Amino acid sequence: MAKYLIVGPSWVGDMVMAQSLFKALAAKDPDAIIDVIGPAWSSPILARMPEVRKAxxxxxxxxxxxxxxRRQLGKSLRPEQYDHAITLPRSWKSALVPFFANVPHRVGFHGEQRYWLLNERRKLDKSVLNQTVKRFVSLGVEKDQAYPPSERPNPELRVxxxxxxxxxxxxSLAPDRPAVAMMAGAEYGPAKQWPLEHFSELAxxxxxxxxxxxxxxxxxDVxxxxxITEGLGEFAYNLCGATKLxxxxxxxxxxxxxxxxxSGLMHxxxxxxxxxxxIYGSTSELFTPPLTDNKVIHNLHLECSPCxxxxxxxxxxxxLKQILPEQISASIANQ
Structure with missing residues (x-):
């Protein structure tokens, strides 16, 4: 039985995609113990992943x-006696906790001169590991099987x-009407945000x-x-800020x-x-696709994108502007 300490990513979507790694580790060793370090917001989402023992x-x-x-946290984890540590972020600071926890095997990608913090440093070959999920899962397999990993199970959160x-x-949601959820936020920046007027027209x-x-x-996002919901009547609900993750x-x-x-909620x-x-504009579904077969991608692939x-x-x-509400509405109607 292997015991893993995993340093998780700092973004919602990346933490969801990291479940592919947890599932791959559990498939390889059903008795594996997997603990994940993450920001406070990530604890409830990690609790919905059956493979994770503790956030x-x-x-x-x-x-x-x-x-x-980080030193204090690492020292507090020494009694756990983890066998392996996998550090998903590439920053120097992210590798500190496993180092201070005295985890014997500490693996991660090259980044920010982490030579003495990690004792297995792997090259990030972006031409082969061309998706975030491939990068995460590759760190959980032997190096000769990592470029790329053969198995990349999709995330599955408990409901x-x-x-x-x-x-x-x-x-006061309507129990007798099917629901369409819309996620219009763009925390990364406006180049990832479909116009609000398009969202409103589609709604x-x-x-x-x-x-x-x-x-x-x-x-x-309130x-x-x-x-988006202004003037749309009783069946348009703005739940931004009114619900937890x-x-x-x-x-x-x-x-x-x-x-x-x-966005993270898309994942x-x-x-x-x-x-x-x-909906993709400045980014690409080739790099961060929704990890499901049940999807439709809307991307115009203009000459200037992805930037x-x-x-x-x-x-x-x-x-983004030239992806029209009518196109998505028709796609939903035909699904």
């Missing part, structure tokens, strides 16, 4: 060095039916066809949610369809089996 909260902010905190029922009641068309529409997101898991599982920018929707309509920029270098964001 360990790293009490530092995003981008914070916190060397003393809580009791919480689903509670959410319907709390937010209008879907409500007229008998759907209810839920806008999901965090507190920063104004965007209001802009774990609630979003259950709501997305209850939805028939999810329409989303390339959550994929992991609960909901039909995903993923992977936070804001459009040309100032027009045509890669």
């Amino acid at each position: 360990i909260t790293l009490p530092t902010g995003h981008g914070e060095w916190g060397i003393a905190t 809580d039916p009791n919480n689903q029922a509670k959410l319907y009641q709390t937010h 209008k068309q879907l409500i007229e066809r008998g759907y209810q529409v839920w806008i999901l997101g965090g507190p920063k 104004d965007d949610g209001n802009a 774990v609630d979003a898991i259950d709501l997305l599982a209850a939805a028939e369809v999810a329409v989303s920018n390339d 959550v929707a994929a992991a609960v089996g909901t039909k995903v309509h993923g 992977f920029k936070r804001t459009c270098p040309l100032g027009h964001t045509n890669c």
